Amino acid sequence: MTISHLRHVSLVPGLVLVLSLFGCPTDSAVSNGSDAGPAGDAAPNRESPTSDLDTSPPETDTTTARDASTIDDATSESDTISAEDVESDEDTASEDTASRDASPSEDTTRRDTSDDTTVEDTGRADDTTDRDTGATTDTRSGLDTATRDTGRRDVVPRGDGTCRPISCQSISQACGVYQDGCGGTIQCTSDCKDDLVAGGYHTCFQDDSTKKIWCWGWNKYGQLGTGSDTPTSHNAPQKVATSFQSPTSLTAGEDMTCVVDKGEAKCWGANYHGQALGYQTNQSGNTIKKVLKPKSPRVPGVGIRQIESQVQHTCALNNQKELYCWGFNWPVTNGALLNSKSKEAVKPTRYNFGSSLTIKKVDTGALHTCGESSQGELWCFGNDFFGAIGNGPPRPLEYVAPTQVSGFSRGFRQVESGGMDTNKGPKGASFMHDFSCAINYEGMPKCWGSDANGELGNNNTKSTQSGNSVESAPVDVVGIDNIVRDLSLGGAHACALQSGGTLYCWGDNEYGQLGDGTLFERSIPVKVSMPGNRTPVDVEAGYHHTCVRFQSGEVGCWGRNKEGQIGTGSAKTRQTTPQIVNIP
Numbered sequence: 001m002t003i004s005h006l007r008h009v010s011l012v013p014g015l016v017l018v019l020s021l022f023g024c025p026t027d028s029a030v031s032n033g034s035d036a037g038p039a040g041d042a043a044p045n046r047e048s049p050t051s052d053l054d055t056s057p058p059e060t061d062t063t064t065a066r067d068a069s070t071i072d073d074a075t076s077e078s079d080t081i082s083a084e085d086v087e088s089d090e091d092t093a094s095e096d097t098a099s100r101d102a103s104p105s106e107d108t109t110r111r112d113t114s115d116d117t118t119v120e121d122t123g124r125a126d127d128t129t130d131r132d133t134g135a136t137t138d139t140r141s142g143l144d145t146a147t148r149d150t151g152r153r154d155v156v157p158r159g160d161g162t163c164r165p166i167s168c169q170s171i172s173q174a175c176g177v178y179q180d181g182c183g184g185t186i187q188c189t190s191d192c193k194d195d196l197v198a199g200g201y202h203t204c205f206q207d208d209s210t211k212k213i214w215c216w217g218w219n220k221y222g223q224l225g226t227g228s229d230t231p232t233s234h235n236a237p238q239k240v241a242t243s244f245q246s247p248t249s250l251t252a253g254e255d256m257t258c259v260v261d262k263g264e265a266k267c268w269g270a271n272y273h274g275q276a277l278g279y280q281t282n283q284s285g286n287t288i289k290k291v292l293k294p295k296s297p298r299v300p301g302v303g304i305r306q307i308e309s310q311v312q313h314t315c316a317l318n319n320q321k322e323l324y325c326w327g328f329n330w331p332v333t334n335g336a337l338l339n340s341k342s343k344e345a346v347k348p349t350r351y352n353f354g355s356s357l358t359i360k361k362v363d364t365g366a367l368h369t370c371g372e373s374s375q376g377e378l379w380c381f382g383n384d385f386f387g388a389i390g391n392g393p394p395r396p397l398e399y400v401a402p403t404q405v406s407g408f409s410r411g412f413r414q415v416e417s418g419g420m421d422t423n424k425g426p427k428g429a430s431f432m433h434d435f436s437c438a439i440n441y442e443g444m445p446k447c448w449g450s451d452a453n454g455e456l457g458n459n460n461t462k463s464t465q466s467g468n469s470v471e472s473a474p475v476d477v478v479g480i481d482n483i484v485r486d487l488s489l490g491g492a493h494a495c496a497l498q499s500g501g502t503l504y505c506w507g508d509n510e511y512g513q514l515g516d517g518t519l520f521e522r523s524i525p526v527k528v529s530m531p532g533n534r535t536p537v538d539v540e541a542g543y544h545h546t547c548v549r550f551q552s553g554e555v556g557c558w559g560r561n562k563e564g565q566i567g568t569g570s571a572k573t574r575q576t577t578p579q580i581v582n583i584p
Helices: none
Strands: 117-119 176-179 185-188 196-198 202-206 213-218 233-239 247-252 256-261 264-270 290-295 304-309 313-318 323-328 345-351 359-364 368-373 378-384 395-404 412-422 431-440 445-450 470-476 484-489 493-498 503-507 522-528 536-541 545-550 555-560 574-581
Touching (some): 196 247, 202 247, 256 304, 264 304, 313 359, 368 431, 412 484, 431 484, 493 536, 493 545
Parallel strands (some): 247 304, 359 412, 484 536
Antiparallel strands (some): 176 185, 202 213, 213 233, 256 264, 264 290, 304 313, 323 345, 359 368, 368 378, 412 431, 431 445, 445 470, 484 493, 493 503, 503 522, 545 555
16 A cells, blocks of 8 residues: 655745634624524635636536426436536525634444335346447446436246236345335335435434435524525524425535435525536526525436435435436636536536446545446545545545545445645635544544544654645544444544444544544544443534434434534533533
8 A cells, every 4th residue: 555645835926825824713602593604713705706817607508308387396317418518507695704714333232113115116127137238438438428227127927827926125225215026116215314414504313204405503504404494503403394204315515415215316405516416506596595495406217326425516315226416626726526617516427437337335525526336346436636546546626536545445334524624724724624533444544635623643753834735545533443334424523433332533523523522623532431331323413513322213423513513502612521502
């Protein structure tokens, strides 16, 4: 394994990224319903960031193969995108000014609540059946550039001529909607996860017993799902207004939330870069900047198995194990989703990992995305400014097609990606964090990418005031003494949950998000003490806060609370130790 440890990233002319050590703010009251957004030393304009980066307003993609009357249809298919499909008309709609400082493993206790629920006949091929895709691959971008044959296979009657549908128990990876072998589909949930998620400035939890989803925190773009964007913050749980039948995979990006319900993705919140819906204009030609009620992005395939978001792009896996991503492309750096500078908002784009590889799990970072292949290999793609691709020296302004991460030749157990877009540097200059961690075959965590605040956990103590320390190949997290069963990465901090229920966190700690009772940054893991000796079974990290789900079913959170993301009803702007959230 070759490790490239870069203490400072060389920047190209015209692109200036400045990092400063974060100061600790003075506690001030949070009003439930305040119109103030995430604020700090230098507040960014989300639509026009205070940055040296050229982030002009996104262009609206007006090229579509479907009739405009179906643009809001939850089940309509996405166009196939190639790397060359990057031209679009200028989007003249301006966006709201949103000021802020931007500063999973399997849950073994989760029960299967709808193993054999029959749903509608979709007429699509079983994901375990070979299909003639007729696809070609653009080796430069790794994108699929041809449509595929999606005709349904013939069903062969068994024995006495009747067809016996398959059961969820007969599927080794039972999470999602599958062809039942008799012309219909089944919904399986026993291998699903993500009941608890932490977004940039908000948190959501889904109750398995009631199928209700509760959210709290920042609500400027309606990301709490209440059907309204006012008040702009809630410091106690609010019920998502929409009823769900069988919610499974839940995710939260910087300002938006998504869930998979009966194999269909539903998203709400910010859409100013198309990150929620995969498109920016409705059938009337009006720009959709926010989605107040859950709506379906246009992702092809039979059912959605998993959906993930971290900052301003979203990815989903369908049950053919095809990966699609959409949202913000960061064109100033040759793209996080496409090898292009000319297009910011992109529609669902399919990624190809080689003729024999499919992806069965995915996780999104700030500028990159990582996935686990069906052969157990770890792949990443996107922008490589901070070495977050995990293979070779950083390529600051390059888009990197799907590339296998080095250092996991024996396989791995879980991958998680993190990062954020923050405007807290000197003079308000924009600075990114972008990193990933994975649990290796032996159960130990390794991390790579940006390390400005010790988020890689490898005891790097060098000051980063004048630059960003980077590891472009996986390095060991030090101080972990037992097998890790769950990882979660926030904006610039990370947490690892051991098999016995002990939680360790490391990295940025400006708001107490490490949970050790201090505000000191940690470059090695510190143990987090749980209230009442409760045992955590799941951990989720937001930009500056952390939450856990306990074995008892309760939820605890700590860290930044300026937008109410801790959810305890407290007006205190930060919590340095875990607090219990009262979920109705």
